[in-house]
Amino acid sequence: QKEVEQDPGPLSVPEGAIVSLNCTYSNSAFQYFMWYRQYSRKGPELLMYTYSSGNKEDGRFTAQVDKSSKYISLFIRDSQPSDSATYLCAMRGTGGFKTIFGAGTRLFVKA
Amino acid sequence: EAQVTQNPRYLITVTGKKLTVTCSQNMNHEYMSWYRQDPGLGLRQIYYSMNVEVTDKGDVPEGYKVSRKEKRNFPLILESPSPNQTSLYFCASSRGTDDQETQYFGPGTRLLVL
Numbered sequence: 001q002k003e004v005e006q007d008p009g010p011l012s013v014p015e016g017a018i019v020s021l022n023c024t025y026s027n028s029a030f031q032y033f034m035w036y037r038q039y040s041r042k043g044p045e046l047l048m049y050t051y052s053s054g055n056k057e058d059g060r061f062t063a064q065v066d067k068s069s070k071y072i073s074l075f076i077r078d079s080q081p082s083d084s085a086t087y088l089c090a091m092r093g094t095g096g097f098k099t100i101f102g103a104g105t106r107l108f109v110k111a
Numbered sequence: 112e113a114q115v116t117q118n119p120r121y122l123i124t125v126t127g128k129k130l131t132v133t134c135s136q137n138m139n140h141e142y143m144s145w146y147r148q149d150p151g152l153g154l155r156q157i158y159y160s161m162n163v164e165v166t167d168k169g170d171v172p173e174g175y176k177v178s179r180k181e182k183r184n185f186p187l188i189l190e191s192p193s194p195n196q197t198s199l200y201f202c203a204s205s206r207g208t209d210d211q212e213t214q215y216f217g218p219g220t221r222l223l224v225l
Contacts, residue, residue, distance in 0.1 A: 043201050043216030088153060097142050097161055098169055103153040
């Protein structure tokens with residue numbers, strides 16, 4: 001079993017829809033939870049970062065962490081065609097920088 | 112402009128021929144990492160460095176070497192490349208403080224080992 005599981009999709013939604021992206025994990029030592037966006041032929045870019053449990057909002061993006069369920073989510077409100085990309089979840093524990101990524105979910109937002 | 116640069120961007124080589132992929136950052140970041148990205152497997156960390164002369168293994172270090180002699184540079188060395196190291200490689204750097212994650216990725220190096 002992988003330490004981090006993420007549905008690869010693809011996920012196709014109409015413009016304006018609310019998108020929900022999720023990851024589950026097995027390692028209870030993870031404390032830092034990140035979401036990256038990767039456009040085709042580009043390097044990943046950090047989108048959201050959360051330490052421990054809770055919610056974090058930034059514009060149209062909301063990240064949630066539920067450590068009791070070992071489940072993290074990224075919500076995108078009012079999705080736009082420019083949001084079409086691969087979204088990668090990532091996480092790591094404290095005391096080091098070993099980072100585990102999910103496989104990535106490919107998202108298509110149709111105009 | 113804050114950036115992470117990698118060279119070369121594309122490389123075709125043959126099995127066993129030593130190669131080095133360079134990585135440089137201009138943000139004075141302490142943390143640097145190397146990842147490989149393969150279809151269906153996402154990004155997997157190869158090695159990371161928390162400062163000059165401090166490196167540690169990630170998830171898939173076999174067949175790779177790194178060094179961190181200067182803060183800005185973190186080269187990835189393949190002493191004897193094999194076809195299973197054909198992949199897309201990313202270098203990343205980060206300030207890495209506990210209260211903020213700011214990992215910047217380079218543009219990637221696409222490697223084909225024949």
